[in-house]
Amino acid sequence: MTHPQTPELGLIPPEPPRWGPGRLLRMATGVREDLLDHVPSERARYTSMGGVVVGTAMMAMLSMAAALYFIFGGFQPFIVFAVPVWGMFILSLDRWLMSSTVSRNGRMMTKLLPRLALSIALGVIVAEPLLLGIYHTAIEEKVAKDRQQELVSRESDLRTCNPIPGTAAASGPEARDPRCAELRLAVGGKSPEALVIQQQTLSQQAVDLKKIVDADAKAYAELQRKSRLECNGTDTPETTGKPGVGINCVRLRNEADQYRRDHKIDQNAAKLTELNNKIAALTGQVGDSRISYSDALNAEIRKDLDEVRQRQGAVGLLERFRALDELVAANTYVLVTLWAIRIFFILVDALPVILKALSGRAAYDRILELWVTQQEGVQAKRADEETDKHARYGDVVRRRTETWLRGNLDLVEEESRIQRAHVEERRDELIESMEKHLMNIAIGPAGQGWSGHSRVLDADNAPHAHNAGNADNDETAEFRPGASGWERR
Template sequence: MAGSRTRRSSRTRTTSLTDHLKLPDGYGRPPEQAGPQGLDLARRLRALTGVDEDLLAWVWYERSKYTALGGVVLGTSVIAAFSMWNFVNEAIGEASVLALLPAVVWLLFVLNLDRWLIAPQPNAKRRPGPLLMRLAVALLLGTVIAEPLVLRIFQTAVEERIQEDRHGDVDRLRGNLLRCNPDPSQPDHGTPAGCGSYLLSFGATPGGQSTELDALRKDAAALQKRVDQDSHALEALDTEVREECRQLIRNASSGLLQRTSECLRLRDKAAEYRSTHHTAENERRLVRMNDRIGQDGSRLTRSRGTFLTARNAEITQRVAQERAKQKGIGVLERMQALEALTADHTALFVGVWMVRLLFVLIDVLPVLVKFMSHENSYDRLLSARSNSAVKVHSAAVHAMERESMADLEIKQEVTDQYVRRRKAESVAAHREHVAAMNIRERQTVDSLEEELRRPSTV
């Protein structure tokens, strides 16, 4: 009972102290705020800074500052939500209502993070460690938020650069496929270097037919050269034969006209040349080789046409696959395109970084405003109330400790008394038992003596 009365009195003292720290209604408030709050936008904005309205009422002139700071926090969180919405739309390749969910989640996260960063802290000292840590968090958050907005602002230039790069990739792919899969029927058609991923497979190629046809053409050319030489030589001999055989001489014995011996010799020479050089056989062989060259050339032309058709089909398929991969424009591709644009144009580089730094500064602004400002009246009140709360809590804990110790001491005393009482009862019970045993023993001895004294009846 004593302990419960002590706890009730402690709670009464704490409540009365809290009541004394509260202001009466209407004190430190504008006239329109003295009554019911309703939809008080200024109060809701100040709630984003983590201030206590009851404590702020003591220094009412600080309200405008915290209201403006709450507006800055709300503005940065809205910008972050728009950035996330734009980022999700770019990631999925189209505008979607589903992007609102991560945007709202990101808004709440940034809002609470900024609220934590700028929330007033009692007895806060301007130490560089916590300040630098919070500034680093704000800078990283600002960079993440700023990048999608920068991509959104320069969207037209980025998409044009991406389309140019994609067309260039397709053209390079087509050129590499043509370079690495040449026509085997053409001379010097060996595979160039660096064609590992550009080689195509075909069922049949005109390479073997082309080699055979080239060899046949070389043989036909050599035979044609030989036939031409023999033809020129025979033509010269035939000319000599005709010129010599036009001359006739009269035979002295018969008186008839006859050919000269030189004419007959030249005729024999021409016949011997034809037989030894196989001119007629070579000409027939050359005709057969030319016919075969014509037939093989026709087959090679058809085979080459089939090969070129298959190659063009394979190249068209590979190009179509490459174009299919280029349907949606991802965030990473946009960032690479923006990096390439800024590397090529100095003015664009300066503009991109100015916009990027602007959004980073906007996101870091709440922390900068909070930590670059001096300690105000509200901070001093918060420190004073915090110190007072610590003292009150320490005193309450000390009182509770003493109350608990008193309860324990009383319980210990009760226990000791109970032990002493039980010990006394045990000793008394032992004595009663000893006395009873002694009485029984004396009674037994007396009965034996009486029995012994009784005379015998025998």
């Protein structure tokens, strides 16, 4: 197998690895196989470290699966995708921690402590769901008992705050407690309260009437006793002692009869009997009404308790943590075992960083340091070369620009010289034309064949006229002084 070319690191010839489980485990540590070829004895150590990293990732996946299962109260399809993502994240993080723990220049502790703290924090996160799984049975039992106790307490409070009207509990202080304001139930059906009030009213009337009937019956019996004693001739301080129906006997009998009529003893006795009959009938009605009301009340209480059960739902993550805390607070043994298992999971999750720190700087680390140093030097040289190349390119561009500017300046100067030459040429032609004109004027008509006006050459046409050999051949060209020099007329 071909490997990237590395610097000269030693006299030991490289020993390329073979593909297999060991190499896959070493990939989890972030080790470079091309550098490890120079120290094959390090492969076993990094293979073991890779196994630890993969093990912590698997434990993190198990923890996430347990947490999601507890949160959603059962298996959900997305857990199949979420758990591997979490495992790859933990694997990548541990891989980074493994590959970046060893430092140069004696600064290992400076880099180790933050990474160890991060690893411990992740260990705490990973350990908690696993603890819930370990104490799953005890937590489920605790939660079930707490929920059942909540239902029992709720039912007791509802019955206390919603007593059956007409009973002793309805008039007790517990039913008037302020906390019962939120526990009142709207019970349908006919309330027995009106019947109970009517029954109580009739009962009180019957009691009052019975007192009157008893008092009248007692007084009437006394009057009858006196009349019997008098009629029988019984000698008492209240009688005459003469037997027979005498005046006193008749009088006492009349008094007794008159008392019976005046106090309506017969009517009151009948009325009392009627009241007792009504009370007995109302008692049956109240009983039936109480049974009906009790059934309606029980139905409302069951409905309220069903809502509580529905609200409780599946056992959630926070409820499990609360139950676990209560178990720990109630049992010292659970507290000790809980912390022992928690510390174990935290140490296992932090084990990759701890192993890397305990291993120190081995041969591979020194070779890696040398390779990094050489790569830094190579990169520095490449950076210098790039800087020089850019500097040389800048010089070329600058010189090219200067050359272009100089060429343009030369062109400008050349055009300026040509323009000056043209101006001088035209000036010489103009001077020559003026000289000829002045000469013609000096010679006069006799020398030119005067025709009434002077014919002269235009300064611009002077060369053409000169090449023709005679300036006078152009009969139409006439030059005269003007505001800007000689003008053609």
